[in-house]
Amino acid sequence: MKIEKILSQKPKVLSNSQRDSYFKDGYLVLEKFISDEWLDRLWAVTNEFIDESRAYTKSDSKFDLDTGHKPDDPRLRRLTSPVSHHETYWEFASKGPIVDVAEDLLGPDVIFHHSKLNFKWSGGGEEVKWHQDIPFYPHTNYSVLAIGLYMNDVDDEMGPMGAIPGSQNGPIYSHYNEKNEWVGAMPDKEAANLPMETAGWMRGQAGTITIHHCRTVHASMPNNSSRSRPLLINAFSSADALPITSHPAPCKQALNLVRGHPARWAEFDADPCPLPPDWSGGYDSIFAAQQEEEQATIS
Numbered sequence: 001m002k003i004e005k006i007l008s009q010k011p012k013v014l015s016n017s018q019r020d021s022y023f024k025d026g027y028l029v030l031e032k033f034i035s036d037e038w039l040d041r042l043w044a045v046t047n048e049f050i051d052e053s054r055a056y057t058k059s060d061s062k063f064d065l066d067t068g069h070k071p072d073d074p075r076l077r078r079l080t081s082p083v084s085h086h087e088t089y090w091e092f093a094s095k096g097p098i099v100d101v102a103e104d105l106l107g108p109d110v111i112f113h114h115s116k117l118n119f120k121w122s123g124g125g126e127e128v129k130w131h132q133d134i135p136f137y138p139h140t141n142y143s144v145l146a147i148g149l150y151m152n153d154v155d156d157e158m159g160p161m162g163a164i165p166g167s168q169n170g171p172i173y174s175h176y177n178e179k180n181e182w183v184g185a186m187p188d189k190e191a192a193n194l195p196m197e198t199a200g201w202m203r204g205q206a207g208t209i210t211i212h213h214c215r216t217v218h219a220s221m222p223n224n225s226s227r228s229r230p231l232l233i234n235a236f237s238s239a240d241a242l243p244i245t246s247h248p249a250p251c252k253q254a255l256n257l258v259r260g261h262p263a264r265w266a267e268f269d270a271d272p273c274p275l276p277p278d279w280s281g282g283y284d285s286i287f288a289a290q291q292e293e294e295q296a297t298i299s
């Protein structure tokens with residue numbers, strides 16, 4: 001949906017200056033936006049999954065294991081598609097307070113795209129290199145965003161999300177390497193030219209949410225602290241933004257309408273978007289792609 005049209009609707013939870021800031025910078029942080037009650041519920045189910053992962057010795061479509069993962073010392077990179085694994089995650093993604101935020105920034109008709117829980121474990125949890133989300137899942141227009149929830153307090157040592165302000169209005173970069181292999185990150189040469197000194201690093205207490213536009217260039221550093229940094233990410237689009245490639249993390253909730261009405265018209269943006277590989281045969285994770293492990297995948 002076009003920005004002017006979104007802004008013509010009365011916001012539910014954001015102020016007009018917060019909406020202006022999101023559209024100007026391409027990201028927004030809302031400190032302690034999620035209640036302790038929600039956090040407790042999400043932690044209860046997350047702890048169950050961490051326990052379940054102890055029995056795993058290799059990554060699969062559910063658990064992406066970090067180096068050194070073992071039964072008495074679980075280390076997870078990601079729980080893929082949490083909404084597929086527990087109703088609480090889906091309730092949060094489809095009825096939780098983040099849906100109001102999505103509506104204020106995408107317009108009244110909102111589609112759920114995918115979810116992931118990136119742990120960035122203590123003592124070296126992996127970096128996420130500079131990238132944009134939209135090359136992983138191109139849509140007919142760019143009214144697409146991701147909302148992250150910090151489930152722990154996150155400071156500079158813990159690999160907070162960083163974004164380059166205004167980059168959502170700049171080029172969309174190739175996420176392939178010089179051998180034409182998908183690596184899920186901008187080429188190092190291009191990343192070196194980013195105005196790094198302008199990057200906004202999104203720290204915050206548990207319950208803080210981060211919101212980034214699908215074209216915003218973003219990254220996060222390794223977590224060298226002794227605390228893990230679980231970030232529960234849910235991505236949404238305006239209903240008039242239709243995916244044009246296979247869904248990288250298909251699940252029964254993918255592309256469900258979570259607010260408003262189904263679109264009767266698709267909106268097309270003239271700005272071209274690079275295409276990812278064909279995901280129809282499945283995928284791994286951004287971590288595997290960026291570390292150039294066997295297979296490449298979703299942001």
Ligand SMILES: O=C(O)CCC(=O)C(=O)O
Nearest residue numbers: 118128161220231286299
């Ligand atoms: O977990 C993070 O710090 C960043 C995640 C991210 O950018 C992504 O999964 O697209």
